[in-house]
Amino acid sequence: MDLPPLTVLLAGPRGFCAGVDRAIKIVEEALAQHGRPVYVRHEIVHNRFVVERLESLGAVFVEELDEIPDDGQPVIFSAHGVPKSVPAAARARALTFLDATCPLVSKVHRETERHYARGLHILMIGHAGHPEVVGTMGQLPPGSVTLIEDAAAARAVEPVSQKLAYTTQTTLSVDDTAEIVAILRERFPDIEVPQKEDICYATTNRQAAVKAVAERAEFVVVVGAPNSSNSLRLREVAERGGAARAVLVQRGRDLDPSLADGCHTIGITAGASAPEVLVEEVIARLRERFSVTIEEVTVATEDVVFHLPAALRRRAAVG
Known part of the structure; x- marks a missing residue:
């Protein structure tokens, strides 16, 4: 028929994308260098097929660090980024850790810190509870960042300071974010903007x-x-x-x-x-x-490549 x-x-x-590819390679290389198990805090990326494949190779996914035994094996932080409290807790336990945060997310973290150091209050455009948002807001003390989820929130927000900057989650709708940014810039003409677009x-x-x-x-x-x-x-x-x-x-x-x-x-x-x-x-x-x-x-050709963390590159070169 x-x-x-x-x-x-x-x-x-x-x-x-390059950030996802790097994060997966970090888990694979860590397994190759350290053997089973390698622990990963949260899903390394949001895809069950990828997670299950890495589990089959020896990765153990946990929600929090207190689930990890003191067996000397490394823990990897996901591509979405983590609050500063997470690596601090890992250091306190003398855990070996590898950071698979996408470099473009790390850029947002550093930018947010620079704004805060200049005395600015940050308006973050993003989705409540998303790991990237939790990680970015967790770079600063509580109350330093106000989350803006949509255009209605942008119209209604009454920030604690008029010295403002905005930043965004990297995976938002380009069109929706443009609408929110337009509202914020109209309401707060002096708001500091990212040096380079945060949406990746x-x-x-x-x-x-x-x-x-x-x-x-x-x-x-x-x-x-x-x-x-x-x-x-x-x-x-x-x-x-x-x-x-x-x-x-x-x-x-x-x-x-x-x-x-x-x-x-x-x-x-x-x-x-x-x-x-x-x-x-x-x-x-x-x-x-x-x-x-x-x-x-x-519509576009991508040739972006992000390198593995230096610790993995050094060991791979020695091996």
């Missing part, structure tokens, strides 16, 4: 790519985890960008291919913590029901 034709637009860039290049590129796909697609599939901020934003951007419907799935088996029935063209993208093998699973799932033609839609 002939299968109905379906054109699949693959958004590019998609999937792993990977988030910006993936949202631009999914927009380019969504304007041509009737339906968009975003491959990513439900607790991944950048993946959730891709689904929202796809719907706003013109797709009649967009869904988030973790992998191929989670997709109901009948959702594409009646469609001529659909789009696929992947969040920054989703490996390409999961995109391939989704395509394979669609091929069970359709005769699929693939078209790449690329």
